[in-house]
Amino acid sequence: MEFKKRNILIAIVIILLAIHSNNTNAQTTTQDSIVCAQFDQDLKTFSIGIKELEKSNKKDYIAISKLYNNILTKYESLPTPLQKKYDNIRSLYYNSACYNVRSGNKKKALAHFEKVADYGKDNYSWAKVDSDLLPLHKYERFKKALVRLAEKTDYLGILKASQAYTADKKEYQFKYANPNDTNLVRLRTIFNLDSIAGCGNEIAKIKNIMYWVHDIVSHDGSSNNPAQKNAIDIIRLCQKEKRGVNCRMMAQILNECYLAMGFKARYVTCLPKVMINDCHVINVVYSCTLNKWIWMDPTFAAYVTDDKGMLLSIQEVRERLRMNLPLVLNDDANWNHKSKQTKENYLDYYMTKNLYHLECINNTGFNTETYIKGTTDTPEYKLNHYFVDLCPQGYQPDNKTKKSIVTTDDQHFWESPYKN
Structure with missing residues (x-):
């Protein structure tokens, strides 16, 4: 299973974030500063080397695995407190295990997969x-490490083990x-949304x-919110800065467009049950034709149906995952x-993780999440704007x-939303 190039770029972004995190921490000793400065340089060298090797259509797996092995060996040689500063570097162990398999170094691949666990x-x-890991x-050693990893990230198993929903008096x-x-x-006027929606039926417009x-807007998960x-x-x-925004901001855009067009x-x-790396924000829009909320994800231009082509809600997708339905x-x-x-990378691997508990703000409109001094910080506004978390029985999210x-x-x- 060939690695996607953007996965490598994400790894490099993680590295650069680690460098930034270290550089912004002033509370280090002189000796620590020297060690960190050298490791920062090693990380930059690694990043440059990976980018160069990724340019080739025919991957040099031996050369790539050597780069991974070298930087991870240097990471492991850091004092424990400094390893914690560069904690995100550990995300490289998975790629390293795969590349070491491809280069024939199974011993190193096993050692690094144990680090993955x-x-x-x-x-x-x-x-x-993952076909890279099949050998x-x-x-x-691999079997035992895989079991340990399952305890933390078997998202389908975790979802299936969640308790049922039940009526309450909230x-x-x-x-x-x-x-x-x-x-x-x-x-609606500025962007001519009537024309965008078209003259088709309700579902076509949605x-x-x-x-x-x-x-109209690209996705950039690492961007700062405007x-x-x-x-x-x-x-x-x-458009002005030629930049993208994260999934939450893309969902804000779509939500306001739906509201502007008269949709709820x-x-x-x-x-996820435990926040490990990320979550995801999508939209639901109420279809009067289907008499239910339906799943729309502007980040991935994604929607989900059953095997007969019927559009599904978040609730239905979650339950069908739990029941192994198509x-x-x-x-x-x-x-x-x-x-x-x-379906495999979006639903089975990504959204299964992110459907353990769901959160919506109760009051949506234009500029819902924009801070406006004297408006959104008033007691009255806060009283009428709060989050509602839908959780399985026995689960309490961290909403401190x-x-x-x-x-x-x-x-x-x-x-x-049309209930009397």
Whole structure:
């Protein structure tokens, strides 16, 4: 299974972030500073070397694995406190294990896969089927390491083991901005959303708007959030600076576009049981035709159906994963028009991790997450804007930093916005 180039670039970004983290920490001894300065240089050399080797269509796996082995050996030689400063470097062990298999160094590959299990942030479901690692499957060391990794990242197993939802008496209400809101009318006019939506049926309009957001703004998971978090300003900023935004901001754009067109919509933070590396934010929009909320993901231009072509909700996708029922991802799902998304990498490996618990803000409209002094920091505003977390029974998310209502009642959470 050939590595995707963007996976290597992500690894390099992690390295540069580690360098930045170290450089911004002033509380180091003189000796530590010298050691860190040398390791920073080693990381830069590694990054340059990987980029050069990745340019070739025919990969030199021996050369690549040597670069990985060298930088990880240097990392392991750092004093323990300094290793903690460069903790993200451990994400390189997985790639190193794969490249060492390809270069014929199974002993080193096994040692580094054991480090993968220690690190516990790589996806078990992917590791157990990754063809790069197949030559290691016969070794007891690999089997034991895979079991240890499963305890941390067998996301499907974790999802299946979650307790059922159940009705409760939590009181909250989801509210949706009126399409006649001045700012939403402005959004609809500036970007001619009526034309974008087209003249087709409801489902066609919902899809067209999602595809338009996917195309007009690129995804960049490492970008900083803009100060003005509304569709108009985000799109203009991205066009001006030729930049992308993260999944949360893309969902903000799509949500406001749906609201402007008269649809009831929410952006949903999809979270793992334990936050290890990331989560994902997508949208749900209420279809009056289907009488349910349906899944729309502008980051990957993705939606999900059953094997008969019926569009599904988050609730339905989650349950079908738990029950091993068929799921189909649209054929044109993609990341920035650079890499195709498949059911395996998007649903089975990524979203399975991120469907353990779900979070929505109760009141959505234009500029929902923009801080406006004298407006969004008032007691009245805070009283009417809070998060609702849908969780399995027996699970309590860490919401120490924000106001949140935790519920186990999925029927209330997903009820029709048109309910009397």
